[in-house]
Amino acid sequence: MSAAPRHGLALLHGLLLLFFFCGGADGSEVPPPQNVITKTLNTNYTLSWDWPPGAAGTHAVTFTTQYVPRYQLKFKKKKTNWITACNQTSHRSCDLTRFNLHYLGIFVLQVRATVDGQHSEWAQTEFCPDKEAALGPPSNVTLAPAGSDLDVVVTDPLTSNNTSMREHVPNLYYHVQYWERQADGQAKRLRINTTMVTLPGLKAWTWYCVRVQSRDDFYSKTSDFTVPHCMQTEGSIPWWNIFLYFLGSLLFFFLIVLGTIYGLFRCCKTMKDVLNPSDQMPSHLKKYLCSSPGSDIPRLLTPDSESELLCEGVTICPPPTVLEIHIPPAEELAAPPSGLEPNSSVRHSRQDSSSSGDSGVYSSGGGSSSSSALKHLSAVRHNHMGSDDIFKGLLDPERVNLREMTAHLKSQPEVADEGVVDVCV
Structure with a gap:
């Protein structure tokens, strides 16, 4: 075929497509959904599709999804019983998980669009879960120290009903990778068919990280790796380490x-x-x-x-006191004054602290003779003022020992009661 006819056919095909979309906008015909695919993981199935934007114009568009086992389509004489999964929904997807489609079965899925009561053609696709459904990673990975090694416990992937995927994939096995966390070397690989394995050849008291991947060789299915799990190995503790801890x-x-x-x-x-x-x-x-x-x-x-013993050495210092002692002349002492008996004696007495301190007068036994004697002594006092210096030397006016004065007074000879004392304090 030449280039001109080929170009004409392409132009004609473009005009038909333009008429097809424009007619759907006017309501004469609605375009079907495009790119119908299934998104799966284990036994979770979701049908999704695309639809050209603006194809419905100002009208709302809805979608209807149906499915049927493929073997029922072989019976042409028997009416096919399509099961509606999603009816008149505005979403661009439909969840088929709740219908529990058999993992080993083959199903035919179809979807159509509806705009203002007008339906599009059905867009169909076949779906086989065993072949097309993706295999998920282990649902859980647990590490446990075993001396200087590590025990890895793997939990099978789960279905939508929380059962093990090993029921649908009997040849399921795991690919284990482990490496030293601080080292930059290549990770070691280990294939296990069970859910528990002990990683050999590890160092004591060293951190290791582990991740696991699910695999099935029949359809070459491989899952993503799990999140790395890290744990430190153990070992025997040296005696010196125990001693330091203690x-x-x-x-x-x-x-x-x-x-x-x-x-x-x-x-x-x-x-x-x-x-x-x-x-x-x-x-x-x-x-x-x-x-x-x-x-x-x-x-x-x-x-x-x-207390008396404690106070024996105490010295009392009274205010300075001037003692005036008047001694008459020898002639007058030899001849007693008139009115006094020859044998009369003069008694010396001290003035009490409770009596008047300024009088300096001592009493005598006689009456009138005492007054004449006082006058006589007063006259003698003015004549013998020089004798005061002698007594002032004997008695210290700044400090007087009461006991010595008492002893001195007691040692003086007693005089007659009638006499007159010539000592003034």
Whole structure:
């Protein structure tokens, strides 16, 4: 055939397609769905298709999906009983999983479009799950340490009814890959027909990663690998390692106990200082008031006998006192004044602290003779002022020992009651 006729046939075919789509838009004819395919995984089946956008114009488009076992189409005399899976749905897919299509059967699937009451032609396809359904990876992979090796436990892929896919794929087996996590070397491969295997030749106390893939050689089906699972192998623990663990745990326990005791001690001390503060006594007072030099306990009161002993060395310093003693001349002392008996004696007495401190007058036994004697002594006082220096030297006006004064006064000779004392304080 020449190029001109070929070009004319192509032009004619294009015009027919244009008329076909334009007529569907006007409602005279609706185009059928295109690219009808099945998406499967184990026993989960979904029929999907495409439809040209804008082919329905402003009208809504719906789709109807049906299926039938292929063997029923061979009986031409018998009416085919098509089963409707999805009726008048707007989706571009239809789920066939709930119909439990037999895994080893062959089915014919068809779908058509409906626009404003107008139906398109049926678009058909054949489907065989055993041949076309994809095989899924294991549903679960578990690792368990076995000394320096690892046990790998694989769970079969599951159907839509949560049963094992091994019921539909008897020759199912697994491809195991494992490698050392820190190493960049090539992964090792292992084929297993069971659901459990022990990976040999592994290093002790080393991390390994494992992933598994499902396979079926009858139709050359292979699944995706599972997510890598990693675990560390175990092994015998050296004695020195056990000893170090023991020392570390013992030290940790000791530090915990020590810290607890120290915390309790600090807490008790703080509470004691807050509730019962101790005031320190000055050192110069502790020397005299405390029972011992290093003790804070004050000295208790002692009986009177001991208190006297403690106060034996105490010296009382009264205010300065001037003692004036007047001694008459020898002539007057030799001849007693008139009115006094020759044998009369003068008694010396001290002024009491409770009496008047400024009088300096002592009483005598006589009446009028006493007054004349006082006058006489007063005259003698003015004449013998120089004798005061002698007594001032004998008695220190800054400090007077009461006991010595008492002993000195007691040692003086007694005088008569009638006499007059010539000592003024």
